[in-house]
Amino acid sequence: MAENIIKDKSRDFAIRIIRLYKYLCEEKKEYVLSKQLLRSGTSIGANVSEALCGISKKDFLAKMYIAYKEAAESMYWLDLLVATEYITEKEYNSINGDCEELKKLLSSITKTTQDALNS
Helix, strand or coil: CCCCHHHHHHHHHHHHHHHHHHHHHHCCCCCHHHHHHHHHHHHHHHHHHHHHCCCCHHHHHHHHHHHHHHHHHHHHHHHHHHHCCCCCHHHHHHHHHHHHHHHHHHHHHHHHHHHHHHC
8 A cells, every 4th residue: 555644644643632632631621622622633634534535636625725724723722732731832842743744744735736726
């Protein structure tokens, strides 16, 4: 099976998000922000998976762009979690770095796809 970097990285990120969610619920008794992060953080990979099965380039682009927006939303929730001291600066920097990397990959994919559609 061919390696797909965005699929693998978004899956790995989702696993980190699920583990963070469990930690926040069990250890910090935080249920609201963590649930929002769980939804947006796992949605990235779900949309990437849908995009890879897209019926057209436009469908692919739309799903990848949704994944990009979910990554941006995840960064927002992570920012709130660190600002309210539910996670440490070190924890934030680690997981936010992964999210930033995903966002950059998705930005590149959407730009390249959009350029191909326009030419």
